[in-house]
Amino acid sequence: MKSDVDKVSDPLTPDQSRAQVMDAGREVVTTLDLHVVDGAFWHASCNDQGDPPFRGQLRIAYPAAPTFDDSKAQIAQMTDHLKASGWTGDPDFQSHGTVLQKNNVVAVFGPQNASDPNPEVMFYGECRDVTTTKETKGQPEPVSLP
Template identity: 40%
Template sequence: MTRLLTLLLIALALGGCGMSDSEPNPTARQTNSFDNSENALSDEQARAQVVDPAVQVVRAVRLDDVTGGFSFGSCNDQGEPPFQGRVEVAFKLPADPARTYAAIRDALLAQGWTSGAPAGQVVHGDSLHRGGVTATVGPRAADPGYGALQFYGECRNSGDHGSEGAVDITGQLR
């Protein structure tokens, strides 16, 4: 019985393994209009798409001990273009974080954001969107006692940002 169970587990573990073509489908890129260079966002546009709303929210809602960072994130598993701008704002949570989260949501809604994820996207947690940019707010998993406000821009930057790290934007947020 143990031997049969072992063989079954090995078969299940190896069942997903197989060869795959490492070259992407050449026609797949052509079907996404945002991959066309005339629709690409410059580095500055991709940055402004997420940094500007982060600054607006932090100025509208009093948050304690605010820090933030901007980075480019690849929109695929290969770490290749297209990239999106990403911002994470961390802030100290008060005793009643629900009121702070509600204040952030209200500030975003007042600035023209819509509740929920954009059509065709699945976002885990409380999210809002505006013009192709998604915002999420909730506890910061890596840092108990802190909240996180995250912005994800459109996957329209064709630069090569695979080896770049985050840039501190705390000064812009305060």
């Protein structure tokens, strides 16, 4: 039986997996003129064992809307704007948030909730980094986006 690593036909380097989600994050922030209050990047395993392959993941947080209803409307407006810029829905990605994808990166707009002061957008790259390991994945690192 083939391992997950053996199934990756066109691997990405750790730098490429990082660039994949960072570029998508920059595009979303720029397109929406989104004020980012916090951002973090990390490499995440694509399986429950923490083994390769890995993918780049990015989290950006932005200011909360005054109410949950305002947040829903804000997310709808943001995703409509992104769809006009080439992002599409991704019916295969299951989430409680609003899911878009472009260039093989998935963006999930999480619903605003009472336990987190800022809503977030999570970016998930492709599971094609076979170089990163449990030992080399590192810790989440703060990032700045325009």
